[in-house]
Each structure stands twice: as structure tokens, then as C-alpha cells.
Amino acid sequence: MAASLSRPCFISLHLPYRQGWAQHLANTFRFQPVAVRETPRVRQLALRQESAIFLVNERLAPASTSSCDFLYDIDPQPTLGTASNVCFEVDDVPGLCRRLQSQGCSLLVPPTELSDDGGSVTYGVVSSVVGNISHTLLDRSSYRGPFLPGFQPIQGAPSATGDGIKITHFDHITYVCPRGGARAALDWYQRCFGFHRFLLNPQERPAEGYVLGEQGMGMLLLALQSAQETPAHGCKLVFAESLSQNGANQVDTFLEQHGGAGIQHVGLCTTDIVSTTRALQQQGVRFFTPPAAYYSQGGKAEEIRGVGQDPHMLAELGILLDTKVPGDKDQSGTDATESPSQEYLMQIFTHPIFSEETFFLELIDRRGAPGFGEGNIRALWKAVQVYMDQQQ
Ligand SMILES: O=C(O)C(=O)Cc1ccc(O)cc1
DSSP: OOOOOOSEEEEEEEETTOOHHHHHHTSSSOOOOEEEEOOOHHHHHHHHETTTEEEEEESSSSOSSEEEEEEEESOOOOOOOOOEEEEEEEEEEHHHHHHHHHHTTTEEEEEEEETTTEEEEEEEEEEEESSSOEEEEEEEBBBBBSTTTTTOOOOOOSSTTTOOOEEEEEEEEEEEEOTOOOHHHHHHHHHHHHOEESOOOTTTTTTBBBBEOOTTOEEEEEEEOTTTOOOTTSOOOEEEEEEOOOOHHHHHHHHHTEEEEEEHHHHHHHHSSHHHHHHHTTTTOOEEOOOOGTTTGGHHHHHHTTTTTOOOHHHHHTTTTOOOOOOOGGGTTOGGSSSSSSOEEEEEOOOOOOSSSSOEEEEEEEEESSSSSSHHHHHHHHHHHHHHHHHH
């Protein structure tokens, strides 16, 4: 029997020695520091906005070869910043770890119990088949503390409320897979974790995946959602693979600069992308913006006005809007293009947040649309292409 995982509890970021980033997440993205664990060698800081939690792992001393210093995670020994662990809450950690091992998965941390005044948790860590990614499997059903045993709560940190930043949860996590590797990754997550297939777009054929293959693009996308979530409210996993023959592109560049497959971006769900983007821009966060022509060509302004948004406002901030995305009903096979609706989504993507062109964040505002817009993905691809060409 496959496991039943729910929405991620936290996503873990690792920074090499002397590269602080936690402060940036707190100061600019207004993630609230909620708990910290510090040893002579490492600092682990949990930062939260509603149900989105990042665990930022920093080294305070050069890497040692001794046992792992990081709790609830392994040490990926990064030479550069990387998002390498996704923690899922599960009911039965020992049972799931046994099942995963019998399916050939490698168990990096065996089931371990930790407790403090708030109660106890059980966790284990398994290795994913994709790049440097691992998964912490956590049962915190008997725990009442603010984060996890082993961490000190941080009281009275400023909250994001009032800043205009409204992030509610992780919407999706996008992996970059090696060429030829996306299907195997999808199969592994289905088989081991019980995720269900999620069709990204009405044009997607399940056997092939969603291929974006014209206009200078070459990318295969496949997606899953966890069994417990509805399409509109879950955290999806998206697997991206480059099919491009046209030189440098964002997927191949990730593989090269990250040193292999891994997490390329995390989609942060916002209930107000306009106020959140504006507030983040004021804090100095830089975003990929499409060329001005995006908002004027091919009826885009009408499409934007048609759903009650303001094309000038979106253009000023660089926000992408797509109405051609499937609704819930379309997961059963109906073609969304046959049933026009007011469902749409808006997205914007930050520049890479570490010094390499690797990991970035996305804001996504879903107005009833659980899928992904082809127009937005193409616009992002082009915007990144222009940026990469300028960097060379
Ligand atoms: O649109 C999204 O958020 C996706 O996750 C799809 C995607 C995947 C990889 C890319 O390099 C760009 C877009």
C-alpha cells in the first residue's frame, strides 16, 4: 500500500559556510522567525508565514566530516545554496520507512523520537531519486509546541500583517530532472508516496506529459498532487526536463550551476499578488518581468480586463495572467477550452535567490484555477532567456 502524505510541513534550505540568507527571508519576504536551534557548528532557523515554513540551515564553521549536525534533515554538504529537503507529515513513520526500504529506497535517518515540554515527535529521512533531494517524514500529532523538539521558540518577532505581503502556503514545488529523468521521478513518487497524477493543462496527454516545444522552448512537464488534497488546495510536485536543442536555457542552466538535479523553485500561494508583489519590490526583491509587448499583443489586455484585473497595474508590476488553465472538472478529461470560465491565475517569478542561477521563488494567485498556464510558462521562459543573454 502506498503512503498517504499531506501538504509539506517545511522546506529546508542549506547555505554553505559564511552565506547567511535567513535574515533576507525574514526582512524582505517577511517570513517570521518562529524557532531556532544553534550549536557551535550550525544554526537552524524556522521562518513561517501562515502554513508556509522554511527551515534555513546555516553553517557557523567549515564543514566537518563528523555525523550530521542538522536536526530533522541530513547534511547535503553544499558548496552553494540549495533547497534540498521537503518534510511531509505522515501518520506512521516507522511503518512508512519499512515499506520504503522494502521498495529499495535508502533510509538516511532511521525512525527517531524526540521530545520536550510540548510533547514528542517521530521522524525519519529518506533519499529521493531526484538529485540531492531528501524527504523528512514526520509525525507531530503528539506535539503542541510552536515548531519541533530541539528548537527554542522565538517570541515577539514582527509579523507580516499590514505590509501587504499575503502568503498562505506552498502551492507547488518544481524539480529540475536530468534529461530522460522526469518520468522515472514521477513514477517513483507515485509508487512510494502515493501521489496522484495531476494534468497541468488540457492539452496534456497523460502518456507523454505536457510538452512545450515551439517558439524556441523545449521542456517536458509532469505533475503530481498528494492523495489527500483537492487540486485547488494541495501542494503539487512539478517535474521539469529540458528538451531544448537551442543552447542555454533555464532548465539546463539549473543542472549545470546546481551540479545536478534538484528543486528549481517553490510556488508560494498568495491571496493578493498585486499587494504582495508591490510590497516585495519595495523591499528590494527583484522579479523576472515580461516584455511590455506581453500586455498589448494578441488580446492580452482584453483577457486581463475580462476577469476584472487592470492591465496597466499588472504591467507596472510584471505580473503574468492566464485564463487558459483547466478547472477541477477538467481533470476528468473535459476540454477546458470547450467550457469558457472565469477561472484564471496570476504568477510572477523572482530572480534566483542564491548567487548562482538556480533556486528561485514564485508568487501564484489562483482564482479558481488549479492548473498551470501555458502562456505564463512561455512568458517566463522568454523573460529568463533575455536575462541570461544579458548576463553573458
Ligand atoms: O509555472 C510554473 O510554476 C511551473 O512550475 C512550470 C515551470 C517549470 C519549469 C520552468 O523552468 C518554468 C516553469
